[in-house]
Amino acid sequence: MKTFFDCIACFVRQSLDAVRMTTPDEAIHERLLREVLRFLAEMDMRQSPPAMAKRIHRLIREMTGQSDPYRDVKERFNRLAMDIYPELEARVGRSANPLDTAVRLAIAGNVIDSGVNHHLRDEQVHEAIDHALDAPFEADLAAFEKATSSAKDILYLADNAGEIVFDRLLIEQLLAEKITVAVKGSPIINDATMEDAEATGMTELVEVIDNGSDAPGTILEDCSDAFRRRFDKADMVIAKGQGNYETLSEVDKDIFFILKAKCPVIARDLGCAVGSLVLQQSGETG
Amino acid sequence: MKTFFDCIACFVRQSLDAVRMTTPDEAIHERLLREVLRFLAEMDMRQSPPAMAKRIHRLIREMTGQSDPYRDVKERFNRLAMDIYPELEARVGRSANPLDTAVRLAIAGNVIDSGVNHHLRDEQVHEAIDHALDAPFEADLAAFEKATSSAKDILYLADNAGEIVFDRLLIEQLLAEKITVAVKGSPIINDATMEDAEATGMTELVEVIDNGSDAPGTILEDCSDAFRRRFDKADMVIAKGQGNYETLSEVDKDIFFILKAKCPVIARDLGCAVGSLVLQQSGETG
Numbered sequence: 001m002k003t004f005f006d007c008i009a010c011f012v013r014q015s016l017d018a019v020r021m022t023t024p025d026e027a028i029h030e031r032l033l034r035e036v037l038r039f040l041a042e043m044d045m046r047q048s049p050p051a052m053a054k055r056i057h058r059l060i061r062e063m064t065g066q067s068d069p070y071r072d073v074k075e076r077f078n079r080l081a082m083d084i085y086p087e088l089e090a091r092v093g094r095s096a097n098p099l100d101t102a103v104r105l106a107i108a109g110n111v112i113d114s115g116v117n118h119h120l121r122d123e124q125v126h127e128a129i130d131h132a133l134d135a136p137f138e139a140d141l142a143a144f145e146k147a148t149s150s151a152k153d154i155l156y157l158a159d160n161a162g163e164i165v166f167d168r169l170l171i172e173q174l175l176a177e178k179i180t181v182a183v184k185g186s187p188i189i190n191d192a193t194m195e196d197a198e199a200t201g202m203t204e205l206v207e208v209i210d211n212g213s214d215a216p217g218t219i220l221e222d223c224s225d226a227f228r229r230r231f232d233k234a235d236m237v238i239a240k241g242q243g244n245y246e247t248l249s250e251v252d253k254d255i256f257f258i259l260k261a262k263c264p265v266i267a268r269d270l271g272c273a274v275g276s277l278v279l280q281q282s283g284e285t286g
Numbered sequence: 287m288k289t290f291f292d293c294i295a296c297f298v299r300q301s302l303d304a305v306r307m308t309t310p311d312e313a314i315h316e317r318l319l320r321e322v323l324r325f326l327a328e329m330d331m332r333q334s335p336p337a338m339a340k341r342i343h344r345l346i347r348e349m350t351g352q353s354d355p356y357r358d359v360k361e362r363f364n365r366l367a368m369d370i371y372p373e374l375e376a377r378v379g380r381s382a383n384p385l386d387t388a389v390r391l392a393i394a395g396n397v398i399d400s401g402v403n404h405h406l407r408d409e410q411v412h413e414a415i416d417h418a419l420d421a422p423f424e425a426d427l428a429a430f431e432k433a434t435s436s437a438k439d440i441l442y443l444a445d446n447a448g449e450i451v452f453d454r455l456l457i458e459q460l461l462a463e464k465i466t467v468a469v470k471g472s473p474i475i476n477d478a479t480m481e482d483a484e485a486t487g488m489t490e491l492v493e494v495i496d497n498g499s500d501a502p503g504t505i506l507e508d509c510s511d512a513f514r515r516r517f518d519k520a521d522m523v524i525a526k527g528q529g530n531y532e533t534l535s536e537v538d539k540d541i542f543f544i545l546k547a548k549c550p551v552i553a554r555d556l557g558c559a560v561g562s563l564v565l566q567q568s569g570e571t572g
Contacts, residue, residue, distance in 0.1 A: 005315055008323070009299040016291050029291055034327050037294070041323035045316065 001246045003045050003052055004265045011040060011049075015056050017118035018189070021073075022064040032063050050217030050243045053115065057188055058214070068187035070114060070161075077112045077162025077190070078199050080122055085165050088129070092169055100141055101133070102170040103258065107277045108132035109166025110159060110241050110260040114190040115216060117262070125162075128260070132277055139279035144256055147281075148174050151236035156181045157211075157218055157248075159241030159259075160189075161196040167240060168202060170258075176206050180234070182227065185212040191243070217243030220251065242266050248282070255282040287532045289331050289338055290551045297326060297335075301342050303404035304475070307359075308350040318349050336503030336529045339401065343474055344500070354473035356400060356447075363398045363448025363476070364485050366408055371451050374415070378455050386427055387419070388456040389544065393563045394418035395452025396445060396527050396546040400476040401502060403548070411448075414546070418563055425565035430542055433567075434460050437522035442467045443497075443504055443534075445527030445545075446475075447482040453526060454488060456544075462492050466520070468513065471498040477529070503529030506537065528552050534568070541568040 015036045019029050036056055043052060061067055088105055095101035111128035112120060148154065156171060158164050158181055171179055181202055184191045197208040212224025218239065220228055231237070237255040239248055245257045245266065257280045261267040267274045298319070305318045322342055329338060347353055374391055381387035397414035398406060434440065442457065444450050444467050457465055467488055470477045483494040498510025504525065506514055517523070523541040525534055531543045531552065543566045547553040553560045 005302050005312075005319055006299075008319060009295045009302070012298055013292075013295040016295070026291075030331065033291055033294060037323050037327035041320050041327060 001048055001249050001266075001269055003043075003047060003049050005045075006265050007049050007052070008040055010263070011052060011056060012036065014053070014115055014118070015060065017114075018057065018060050018069065019064065021118070022060065022066045022069040028063060032060060035059055035063070048217065048219070048246045050215045050247050051219055051222075053243075054188065054213075054215040054219075054222075057216075061187075070187065070190040073114055073190050074161035074192070074196055075199070077120075077125075077160070078165065078196055080125060081109065081112075081162045081165035082200060084126075084129075085168070088166070088169055089172075091133075092173070099145055099173050100137070102173045103139070103141065103144070103279055104132040104135075104137060104277060105129065106166050106170040106240070106258055107260050107279075109163035110258075111262070112160050112162040112190070113241065113262060114160075116242070131275075132260075135275075135277055137277045137279075139277070140281070141279070143281060144279060147236050147254070147256065151234075152178060153234050154179045154236045154238060155231060155234035156206075157237065157239045157244050158183050158192045158197070158202075159244060161192045161200075162190070163240065164192045164196055164202055165200045168200070168205060171202075171206060180207045180209055180230065182209050182211050182218075182230070184214060184216075185210045185224065185227075186214045188214045188216045191216050215243075215247070217241075217245075217247035219247050245270075251282070253282065256280070257282070287334055287535050287552075287555055289329075289333060289335050291331075292551050293335050293338070294326055296549070297338060297342060298322065300339070300401055300404070301346065303400075304343065304346050304355065305350065307404070308346065308352045308355040314349060318346060321345055321349070334503065334505070334532045336501045336533050337505055337508075339529075340474065340499075340501040340505075340508075343502075347473075356473065356476045359400055359476050360447035360478070360482055361485070363406075363411075363446070364451065364482055366411060367395065367398075367448045367451030368486060370412075370415075371454070374452070374455055375458075377419075378459070385431055385459050386423070388459045389425070389427065389430070389565055390418040390421075390423060390563060391415065392452050392456040392526070392544055393546050393565075395449035396544075397548070398446050398448040398476070399527065399548060400446075402528070417561075418546075421561075421563055423563045423565075425563070426567070427565070429567060430565060433522050433540070433542065437520075438464055439520045440465045440522045440524060441517060441520035442492075443523065443525045443530050444469050444478045444483070444488075445530065447478045447486075448476070449526070450478045450482055450488055451486045454486070454491060457488075457492060466493045466495055466516065468495050468497050468504075468516070470500060470502075471496045471510065471513075472500045474500045474502045477502050501529075501533070503527075503533035505533050531556075537568070539568065542566070543568070 497513040
C-alpha cells in the first residue's frame with residue numbers, strides 16, 4: 001500500500017510522540033520535527049507508510065542517541081500480556097470454536113501498537129479483548145483453517161511486543177512443527193524483536209527468526225537474504241498487523257493478514273470500518 | 287498563544303482538508319502538501335497558530351486560484367443558523383436567566399469551525415446546542431454582566447459564519463448602541479466577513495466593521511489602522527472563538543474570551559477539559 005496524503009499528519013504526530021518519550025528536551029523535539037517536516041516535504045509517496053516510518057524513527061534514534069527508545073514500553077506490554085495469558089488460554093480451551101476464539105484474541109493483541117496509539121492504557125487492552133470476543137467477524141475462517149492444515153511450512157510474521165503473547169494463543173492452535181515466527185531485525189517503534197520472543201517464551205514454542213530489517217512492517221528488499229529465502233520457501237504466510245498489511249498487500253504470495261483496522265486509511269483500503277477485526281487472504285478485495 | 291508542537295500535525299491535516307475542498311486534482315493536493323511541509327519546517331514557532339494558518343490558506347488560495355474556497359460552507363451554516371434562530375431566540379426569551387442562556391448559545395455556535403472540524407454535520411450543531419444548554423459552566427457571569435453594563439464602548443470580535451447568528455442572541459441581551467461587531471477583512475477559512483454580517487442581518491442590528499486582515503484570529507499588527515484605533519478605543523472587548531483567544535490572550539486589554547475549547551492544546555492552555563464552555567476574562571489563569 002502506498003502512503004496516502006492522510007498519513008502525513010499522522011507521521012508528524014507519531015514523530016512528536018516518539019521523540020517526547022526519549023527526552024524532555026524541547027530543543028531536540030523542535031529539531032526533530034523540523035527534520036521530519038523537511039524529509040516529508042521531499043519524500044517519495046509511492047513508498048509504503050512503514051518505509052517512511054523507518055526513516056523517521058532512524059532520525060529519532062540518531063538525534064537522541066537511544067538505540068531502543070521503546071524498550072520500556074515493550075517490556076511493560078510483554079508483562080501485561082503474560083499476566084493475562086493463562087486466563088486467555090483457558091478461554092480458548094473452553095470455547096466451542098477454539099480457532100475462532102484464538103484468532104479473535106490474536107487480533108485483540110494488535111491494539112498494542114505504539115505507532116497508532118502512543119498512550120495506550122492497560123484497560124484499553126482489556127477493552128480490546130472484550131470487543132474482539134463479541135464483535136462481528138466476517139472472515140472465512142474455514143479457508144484459513146484449510147490453508148493451515150494443508151500448508152507444510154507456515155511463516156508467521158509477528159508484529160508488536162505484548163501482542164506476540166496473544167499470537168501464542170493462535171500458534172498453539174496450529175501444528176508447532178510447521179511454524180516459524182519472524183520478528184524484526186532491530187528495534188523499531190514497539191515491534192517485537194528476538195528479545196521479546198525470548199522474554200515471552202515464543203522461542204520455546206516454535207522456531208523464531210529475525211527478518212534483518214528495522215522497518216515496522218515487512219519490506220522484502222530491506223530484509224536479510226536468509227529471511228527472504230525463508231519467505232520464498234513458505235507455502236503460507238500469516239502476517240500480523242497494519243505494517244505487514246501495508247508492506248505486503250501487493251506481494252504475489254499466499255498471505256493471510258490478521259489485524260485490527262485501527263486507522264481510516266487502512267480501513268478504507270480494506271473496505272471495512274475503523275475498529276474492525278480483519279482476517280483477509282491476499283488477493284481478496286475488501 | 288504561541289504555536290505548540292502539537293499544532294503542526296493539525297496544520298498538515300487542515301491543509302489537506304482545505305485543498306481537497308477546492309479541487310479533486312491530486313497533483314495539486316500533493317504540491318500544496320509539500321509546500322506546506324516546507325513552510326512548516328522553517329517556520330517561526332513563536333508565532334500564534336492563526337499566523338501560521340493565514341500563510342497556509344494564502345498558499346491554498348494562490349495555488350487553486352480560488353479567492354474564497356469556503357464560500358459555500360459559510361452560506362450553508364448561515365442558512366442553518368438563520369433557520370433555527372427564531373427557536374433559539376424564544377428559548378432565550380423564556381429563560382430564567384436570559385444572559386446565561388444567550389452566552390451558552392453563543393458558545394454552542396462556536397462549534398461551526400471548519401479549521402477544527404472540516405466535516406461538521408448539521409446534527410452536530412444541534413448536539414452542540416443541547417450540550418451548551420446543559421453543560422456545567424463555571425464562568426463568572428456576574429463579572430461579565432457588570433463589565434458590559436459599565437462599558438461605554440464594546441468591541442465584539444466575531445469568529446465564524448453561521449456562528450455569527452448565534453452571536454446575535456448575545457448581542458441582543460446587551461445595549462446595541464454601544465456595540466461594534468468586527469469581522470475579517472477578507473476570506474480565511476469559514477471566518478465571517480462583511481458578506482456574512484449582511485446576509486445574517488447583523489448589519490441591521492449594530493455597527494459592523496472589518497479588521498482589514500485575513501488571519502483566522504486578531505493579529506493586531508496585521509489589522510488595518512482604522513481597526514486598531516477602534517480596538518484601542520473600546521473599553522471592553524468580547525472575543526469569540528479559539529483564533530481570537532490564540533492571538534489576543536497575551537494582549538494587555540480587558541478582553542472576555544467566549545469559546546468552546548475544541549482542541550487539547552487550547553484546553554490545556556485554558557486549564558479546562560476539551561469540549562468545555564469557556565467565558566474567561568483576560569488575565570485570569572485557567
